[in-house]
Amino acid sequence: MTSPAPAAVPPQLNGSSLPRAGGTPVAPGPAADEGLARRLRALACTAPLHDLDARKANLAGEYGCYAMAEVALAAIDLVTLNMDFDTGADHEQIVARLLPRVAAQAPGRPPAEHERVARWVLENLINVGSVDRGFRAVYGTFGPDGSYVRRDYDFKLIEELPGHGGTVFLRTTDEAVNVLVGALDTDVTSAQIAAEVKLEVLISRGRLADAQLAAEQARYRTVQYAETLRKTLDATRRNVRAVDWLHQVPDMIAEALDHVADRYRHENAILTNIRKARDEAETGNDPKTAEHKRRAAELVDIVKDCIRRHTQLQSRLLEAGPLFRAEQDRQAFAPPAARSGLDLYGQLLAPVLPLPVEQAGRVTDAFFARGTGLRTPTSVRVGDLVEMLLTPPAEREHLGAEMPEPDLITTPDDSRFSEAQLASAMELLDLPADAPRRLSGLLADARRRDPELPYLVALLAVHAASPSVGSAYRQGEQTLLFAVDDGTPLDDVEFGGADLIVGTALLDAAGMAADRTEAA
Template sequence: MGPAVFDSSFGERVRALLRVRPVADAAANTGRQSWGDRRYDVVTMALAGIDAVIARQGLDDEVGYDEVVAGLEELAAATHPECSVEEHASVARYVLDALLNRRDREAPYRYYVSVFSRDETGTVAHRELSVEFRLLTEHEEPARGVNVLRATPDAINALVGGLEFDVEDEQAAVELMLARQLERGAFGQAEKAAERSRLLSVRYADELRALMADTSRDIRAVLGQWSSDVPQQLERSRVHLEDRLAAEARLLDHVRGALDGAESEPSVTSAAVRIAGLLEECRRRHTELHGKLVNARMTFIDEQTRQMFRPLGGLRNPDLTDDVFLPLLRLPVDAAVDPAETFAVAIAGTQVPRIVRLADLVDDLMAPRRSGDIDEPLDPDEEPGDPEPPAVPVAVLIAAAAVVDSVQLPARLSVLLTAAESAVLPAEVDRKSVLRVIALAALWSYAPESVEDFAAAVDAAAQVLGSTVAIDADGTPLRLDGWSGDDLIVAEDEESLAAWAEAALSVSKGER
């Protein structure tokens, strides 16, 4: 084994390689999608999505989710123009959701890496470290009232293809390389260097933006930095930006000279135009950043004045028994209702209201009155028995969820059941149980019933169909052997269900 694996920098190389792991996993999991048999280049589309976010990151018109999806739809349509628009949109959303990690509610990606070392005796030691990172994040833009996407430094480094580095030194090196390439007429290589310089400019601006955001949020958290490192960093950044602006002006003059040449080849001219555009964008970013640097010290003083008179929030955690529950129990009923209901709503979480249907309302009004009997409490001496095993095995729930993931929603229940009939299931999983779980999950999500373990029913249905599933019926019968009832419509969310209904209504009007 070579000595590099025991070097302290080897772990950084491994972590840099992990940045592309989510993209590779997304490409490997396309087989579970309804369009998985067609060759969509998910890796290229993912990097194109990151680049689309970076292109407008830090500007006043930062890109949003729908704009990136629209751009990726064009790439999907160019790949398979014979396929439907809905499929192109599904591919685009799949790629962008993978970059945001929406499957895990936009949590950071987490991987485990091994770190090896060798002691004086030659014995190899091993330890495992957890690595967490994000590629794209979604932020609220209060000025515009929309949510925008931003690329993290890990995503930018994944595009640049490098390890952790000093941005100032890297920019200076890239501009020197760009100048040498332009002097010898290597415009193809110079265009790559100009693109690298643009990405580094975005990274450099994000570092200052993070410092200013922390200062505005809580000046106490960065007070030590402002008293020691930040003044020198701001002065160094100011000098660096002035050097970059001067260098970019010289490079632009060189590129424009190539454009003015009468004997320039078309390929050289087009490359020079693209290089000039990239340099102009870098120059604009550096000019805006220079203005923020000039006002950075005033921002610190203003925030210090503003936050000095801001009341400090209480940080002491209350004792739930003595400070919350006992005082609440001592209150009269009228006074205790509001805090109790507020606590119940907060701990239960938000719930998407179902659309009220007249038939459901009539059934609820005509239902028999529920019993008001209260179960007798257990005898204190009586020990509760062992918990009962789950009604549905976990393997059956996982298999049912895999069948649902393999079908493009919205879809009818008959399509899901047909997919379960032909799906390849593990040997220990009973196919009839999978069919029954899918049907029951759809029926329970459409019309929930009062069951003994209501929370378990909610979790089981969410695991099979998704936490935001929306289901409706339009009177179409379920025409499958062994099944009866309505052929329910299963959608990912209320918006998809509404789109299905609108499309069905349009088709009905066209047939008339």
């Protein structure tokens, strides 16, 4: 009796081999591995939303009645639809629009609790507590040799970006938009075309409820396409060499313009079909008819928003070429940096290595003493801290500390003319209103009184050549000194110029009194 042949041992099923029909293991293909990696990244993008429901028990209070993942999806939806090409959504506006959804989950709770939930969800989507405000997931792929390799996947859902005037606005990332539409790393153009075709078919068949969902997905893809272009232009503004403007970006712009032209044609046709479906709906009190018309009206608004976004995208696409040329000129002819960087190898390491330790130590000590930055201060000892906290405060005076007596120094009188000289000059210039005099005669009279007095008289006469009539009028002055040049040259041993006519003018006292009475 012969023993049966041993059964074939099945090949081991592990991550690096798959069974073939003949029993020979084969490594998975790159397409299959890439598909698995895409699904793993898609799963990682939803993890922060599920984590919200897991961590809501840590909040101080009873928050089990709130569905945090639903609130998070609504927040991503609101930020996506409220952001524009150049700007984003306002933080406070998003919180305000989240409040009705949060309040609907727990209508009996106070409004302050609803606001706290909305802010907590939005801050966790931004990941405020982390250093770079991002999320990280670890997934595994297979290398060319069939080995299992772990990779890090860093992503963000909502970003805070600076705006004009020191403001901060919110923008959703590609990963957040993919969470909304249920896919990841999907080609934007192909996904947009598929969404438009699906939307047109659903509308033609009258399935407006499904058509509304398809229209919203098409709008999300439009936002994602604009976000791709915005990032490309931002990278160009930072460094024009970091973006391939020779092949990649021109091809992308050409495809995007064709895409926008096709979308215009499709969206206008879709808009016509929606309006036709809305207008052909029977009037009456039938709930199904009313729901049908409401869906059609909402679809009209969504498709109009898609057309608006495509118009904005087209204008940005047409501006991309001039922006590249302007940035190329600006960055190519920008002045060099005022200070060059330090070449550690050429300026420090290479010259120091051949030196003896004694000489090299002085160089390295001097470099690291100035290159390591500020030193962290030593920590306070527990004994000193306890003594400082337990020491009672010193008694303070009710009126505070005594102020020191200031040392006052008499300012020396450095004026050139004395009070007597000023009084003498004013006496000379106190002329009758009907008897003006020449400056030469006043200087001669002043010189007979005091050798220094002519300088003061000349100064006052020159100042009177442009009298402050308005100030004297407002202050209630009765007379005003004036000086007029009639072209006569001054003949004097010390002064030159014009021989001014100096006189006294009478001001209207009655008019001044009337003005003051009216002002009172």
